[in-house]
Amino acid sequence: MRKGFTMLEMIVVVLIVALLMLITIPNIQKVIGIVQDRGCESQVKIVDAAIVQYMVDSGETPSSVSQLIDANLLSDKQAKCQNNKVISIVDGQAYAE
Secondary structure (H helix, E strand, O other): OOOOOOHHHHHHHHHHHHHHHHHHHHHHHHHHHHHHHHHHHHHHHHHHHHHHHHHHHHOOOOOOHHHHHHOOOOOHHHHEOOOOOEEEEEOOEEEEO
16 A cells, blocks of 8 residues: 555645635735835834924924935935835925825
């Protein structure tokens, strides 16, 4: 008597694994998108805090994120969100576009 799995059993297992992958991959991508959006919202709040600090230090409202970077209130990486949205300042408020 031989020990081991038949070809049919192996195909069934591979099909089940493939089905599970097809079910989970879209959900994982959706969660990654949600995490990136939330991270971008947090990044905008950080830029808003830097705007307030800039206004306290200089007495004027910054017109661009580059002014905050030049004032060492933000780094270059903080000027853009993880989902490639660029943060801009409009009327003293940060927005991700």
